Amino acid sequence: MSGEWQSYVRRIEELAARSGLRFHPVDFEAVPDSFMMEIAVYGLPVRMPHWSFGVRYIYQLIQRHMGHSRLFEVVFPGNPGHAYLAESNGLAENILVTAHVLGHADFSRNNLLFRRCQEQVSERIVEHAAQHARQISQAIETHGAQRVEAALDAALALEQHIDVDQALRRPPYPEYADEPRALVDDAFRRRFAALEPASAAAGAEARKRAPVPPHPERDLLWFVAHYAPEMESWERDIFLAVREESFYFYPVFATQIMNEGWASYWHARLLREADFVPQQAYVDAIKCHSDVVRPIAAEAQVALNINPYHLGFAMWEKIVASQGLEAARRIMEQDDDFGFVRNHLTRELADELGLFRYSARSDGQVKVLEHDLAGLREAILAPKYNFGAPVVSASRVRNDGTLELTHDSTVDGRGLDLERSRKVLDYLHRIWRRPIVLTTVNQAGSGLEVTAP
Amino acid sequence: MGEDGGKRGGSPGAGKWYELFSRGARDWLRHDEKVREAVRANLPEIIAGGDVINDAARTVRVPVRMLEHYHFRLRRPEEQQGAGQGKAKPGDVFADPARDKGPGEKGAGGTEDGGVQLLLEFKVDDIVDWLWEEMQLPNLKARQGPSDESDWVREGWDRRGARSRLDRRRSFKELVKRRGAPGATPTFTDEDLRFRQLARRRQPAVHAVVFFMLDVSGSMSDRDRKLAKTFFFWVVQGLRREYRSLETVFVAHTTEAWEFNEPDFFQVSGSGGTVASAGLLKVREIMDARYNPGRSNIYLFYASDGDNAVSDAAEARAALAAITAETCYTGYVEVSSGVSRQLDTETGRLFAELNAAGCAAGSYALNDFDDVWGAVKHFFTAHNQEPAGA
Numbered sequence: 001m002s003g004e005w006q007s008y009v010r011r012i013e014e015l016a017a018r019s020g021l022r023f024h025p026v027d028f029e030a031v032p033d034s035f036m037m038e039i040a041v042y043g044l045p046v047r048m049p050h051w052s053f054g055v056r057y058i059y060q061l062i063q064r065h066m067g068h069s070r071l072f073e074v075v076f077p078g079n080p081g082h083a084y085l086a087e088s089n090g091l092a093e094n095i096l097v098t099a100h101v102l103g104h105a106d107f108s109r110n111n112l113l114f115r116r117c118q119e120q121v122s123e124r125i126v127e128h129a130a131q132h133a134r135q136i137s138q139a140i141e142t143h144g145a146q147r148v149e150a151a152l153d154a155a156l157a158l159e160q161h162i163d164v165d166q167a168l169r170r171p172p173y174p175e176y177a178d179e180p181r182a183l184v185d186d187a188f189r190r191r192f193a194a195l196e197p198a199s200a201a202a203g204a205e206a207r208k209r210a211p212v213p214p215h216p217e218r219d220l221l222w223f224v225a226h227y228a229p230e231m232e233s234w235e236r237d238i239f240l241a242v243r244e245e246s247f248y249f250y251p252v253f254a255t256q257i258m259n260e261g262w263a264s265y266w267h268a269r270l271l272r273e274a275d276f277v278p279q280q281a282y283v284d285a286i287k288c289h290s291d292v293v294r295p296i297a298a299e300a301q302v303a304l305n306i307n308p309y310h311l312g313f314a315m316w317e318k319i320v321a322s323q324g325l326e327a328a329r330r331i332m333e334q335d336d337d338f339g340f341v342r343n344h345l346t347r348e349l350a351d352e353l354g355l356f357r358y359s360a361r362s363d364g365q366v367k368v369l370e371h372d373l374a375g376l377r378e379a380i381l382a383p384k385y386n387f388g389a390p391v392v393s394a395s396r397v398r399n400d401g402t403l404e405l406t407h408d409s410t411v412d413g414r415g416l417d418l419e420r421s422r423k424v425l426d427y428l429h430r431i432w433r434r435p436i437v438l439t440t441v442n443q444a445g446s447g448l449e450v451t452a453p
Numbered sequence: 454m455g456e457d458g459g460k461r462g463g464s465p466g467a468g469k470w471y472e473l474f475s476r477g478a479r480d481w482l483r484h485d486e487k488v489r490e491a492v493r494a495n496l497p498e499i500i501a502g503g504d505v506i507n508d509a510a511r512t513v514r515v516p517v518r519m520l521e522h523y524h525f526r527l528r529r530p531e532e533q534q535g536a537g538q539g540k541a542k543p544g545d546v547f548a549d550p551a552r553d554k555g556p557g558e559k560g561a562g563g564t565e566d567g568g569v570q571l572l573l574e575f576k577v578d579d580i581v582d583w584l585w586e587e588m589q590l591p592n593l594k595a596r597q598g599p600s601d602e603s604d605w606v607r608e609g610w611d612r613r614g615a616r617s618r619l620d621r622r623r624s625f626k627e628l629v630k631r632r633g634a635p636g637a638t639p640t641f642t643d644e645d646l647r648f649r650q651l652a653r654r655r656q657p658a659v660h661a662v663v664f665f666m667l668d669v670s671g672s673m674s675d676r677d678r679k680l681a682k683t684f685f686f687w688v689v690q691g692l693r694r695e696y697r698s699l700e701t702v703f704v705a706h707t708t709e710a711w712e713f714n715e716p717d718f719f720q721v722s723g724s725g726g727t728v729a730s731a732g733l734l735k736v737r738e739i740m741d742a743r744y745n746p747g748r749s750n751i752y753l754f755y756a757s758d759g760d761n762a763v764s765d766a767a768e769a770r771a772a773l774a775a776i777t778a779e780t781c782y783t784g785y786v787e788v789s790s791g792v793s794r795q796l797d798t799e800t801g802r803l804f805a806e807l808n809a810a811g812c813a814a815g816s817y818a819l820n821d822f823d824d825v826w827g828a829v830k831h832f833f834t835a836h837n838q839e840p841a842g843a
Binding site for chain 1: 477478479480481483487524526527531532539541542543
């Protein structure tokens, strides 16, 4: 780590604190590019082993070789936060990145979704994930790589299927159905009971066992971990470990536009105000900034996806300019991307940025659609609905242990990809160990069952 | 903020594990291992790959897709809607500029399915091992009778010999024996040294010759020849496993027949009609001149489209009968990439007769690269049910 950059860290932190950012201390660490890449692939510095990460790793390697992506920093929220910086960063890049990281640290300390997550998961997700990785390597030693892999195949296939509105540590379902509310004991009741003693006794019937699940359950990882008929306790631990990590990933996923935009807004602003940064470093850093928040690749005319850094950055600039910093901070604390885009992406801004809605045919032909602000907002948000996954819930467990899963096609608008669904059921079947039936719809919209085995 | 500004950069020297160990590479290896398992489960497809055989390196290159870890996904819609940015007006129509580009940036839980293909190399020997396991073939029996082939075997000890053959244990024993005698000095002398001796011994025949006869008449297309080549390749692999020395003879014929070396063999294309007896006589000639059927295991594999001249039937039948008397096995593959005639051809009938007569012969119709696996399996299993020497 260059000592030169170190001397700026403290001054940037002071400047950030003066500008109203409130953040937990951040540990900075410069690491080799190869490690940066692994962090990006795994999402956490130390995480459980699984071959699917190997696949992502290959894609990352290819991307890096093609020069598509370069990672400057990865930051993990917590108290203290951890920020990993690429060793190959120059001084200017590091100054920019430090400011950017402080923006993230401010965001993750104050945004409600992050706060809730940290209350649930703890402020030490990095250590927790490392603990999970250790626990899984122990499981591999005791139970063999193949059985652990089968459990991980199933758990990671369902990683998006959690219910973030539930607590991380949920109590089990009540064993008995709710009893009818105690009747008010008044004169009328007494006279009524006296009329026909039998009907009064009927109310005090034996308590009814509640069905499992009592309502369609979207928290599949939790449900399988607790209600699978024949699951080993170590397999359960793996499911719960994956679920805990998903609880950590959700706020990162659901606030990406806001969070990256906020950090970009603040690195640009802090840099402007940092009079102690030498002229040349400032110019280099600003160049780097404009690369990061660039809407479209230099050679292209249009992009069919929106750079979240760019969109978030532009929106925050607009909000701060029109409503002031106080209002911006309130929005930052209370919203996630859904509220943020729906409430604050205005017609003027969309036009200014040249955002459009399109429809792409499978042969690659793209047609730009009519302007429609509500439609545009939803097109931006659609990949984020329900943690990016179809709405699948556990609806019933039959007497023989058969698990019934139901896909809510009215919410998602169309049916599931059958081939993939079948594969997921195969993974899950090895853990559930009883038949599984998944209901979805076919192309024509009529019901369809996918089963395993 | 800033109460705790002291500790920065972690503890130096403590955790640099990531420089020594790459989790990404570990999981990548596991992925490749899984791919190999999957490929192994689909052997017929590898074998069918006509272009992939690289004989010099003794490897087969198989293009494989990256495995996908499956998640629930919605069905791909006819028309996908999205949001984009740039200079575009409503109603503009253009081709997706980002098609075939790499997958998106990092994202939690995101799985990308770009069309990346890996080219994995498999050792031919491994594949043959798998094949053998798959078919559970008992090993072939060596043909009876002595052969010219002989080998050196260890036999006895002597006081003289090459230094490399010194048997230290024996020599030391001699020393101990001598030391037991009164008045002896406890040092090695030349007297003590014992050398292992070798002797030439005749071995039972483990020598094989495979004749590959290919019809190169005008009716055989390039694709037919390639089919035959792929099939022949796997035959050699199968037999090579059984015999320490395997010779190959390549004969091509139209109305005449010629012997070729391997590289030229598959390039040959001729024109004109098909006279199988010409090729068979050539095979017979080479067989008589070079190989003693008593000492070699002889195999003949014949690939043709089956359109033998009708006038040749009697001669071909006679020549084939003479050859099958001496071979361990005679196989006929009918390559017809166009239409499948299921061995209902002149040559097909010839072999059917042979088979009916109880000779070690078999035939198989090869219409597509997918059939190569079936053909290999057919010949190698059949051939064991009727052991050599019929």
